[in-house]
Amino acid sequence: MQVAILSGSVFGTADMVADEAVSVCSSAGLNVVRVKPATVDALLASQPESLLVCTSTTGMGELPDSFMPFYLELQSRFPLLTKIPFGVIALGDSAYGDTFCQGGELMRELLLELQAEEVLPMLRLDASESVTPEVDAQPWLEQWVNTLTQRA
Numbered sequence: 001m002q003v004a005i006l007s008g009s010v011f012g013t014a015d016m017v018a019d020e021a022v023s024v025c026s027s028a029g030l031n032v033v034r035v036k037p038a039t040v041d042a043l044l045a046s047q048p049e050s051l052l053v054c055t056s057t058t059g060m061g062e063l064p065d066s067f068m069p070f071y072l073e074l075q076s077r078f079p080l081l082t083k084i085p086f087g088v089i090a091l092g093d094s095a096y097g098d099t100f101c102q103g104g105e106l107m108r109e110l111l112l113e114l115q116a117e118e119v120l121p122m123l124r125l126d127a128s129e130s131v132t133p134e135v136d137a138q139p140w141l142e143q144w145v146n147t148l149t150q151r152a
């Protein structure tokens with residue numbers, strides 16, 4: 001199965017989690033395309049059969065500046081991703097209160113609008129709780145991969 005992995009990051013933490021996802025998925029025998037930088041053309045060209053987005057939140061609940069053009073392009077071109085299984089790993093900090101992991105939530109809502117299918121509830125990684133998000137993501141990633149391989 002072809003998995004497209006994208007990340008949106010300010011300081012590189014979400015990129016690091018996405019790189020961990022690449023190794024977990026590759027080790028499980030999935031065919032990984034790391035879509036970086038993220039553009040809609042690059043995503044569609046990768047002919048994804050599943051999709052993983054890792055993104056942090058910045059500002060007051062916004063997506064990273066480097067990821068925002070991708071989000072806006074996806075929203076305006078609106079390529080349907082009907083029934084494509086997806087997962088989102090959201091990085092944030094609960095100290096930000098109401099906007100905790102809002103960037104991941106924005107991506108998740110857009111992917112649902114595009115008719116993709118969320119196969120595992122979004123993982124929220126809290127910078128107030130842990131400084132090893134790439135390690136903390138591993139059990140979720142393994143579960144996500146299991147879900148995909150069972151469907152294939």
Ligand SMILES: Cc1cc2nc3c(=O)[nH]c(=O)nc-3n(C[C@H](O)[C@H](O)[C@H](O)COP(=O)(O)O)c2cc1C
Pocket residue numbers: 008009010011012013014015055056057058059060061062064091092093094096099100101102127
């Ligand atoms: C200026 C700034 C604003 C932030 N705003 C939020 C926010 O609104 N909500 C949230 O959950 N986390 C927020 N964060 C926390 C980051 O999302 C978190 O530290 C994340 O791990 C950073 O990942 P990155 O290195 O991939 O950007 C903010 C961090 C900074 C520096």
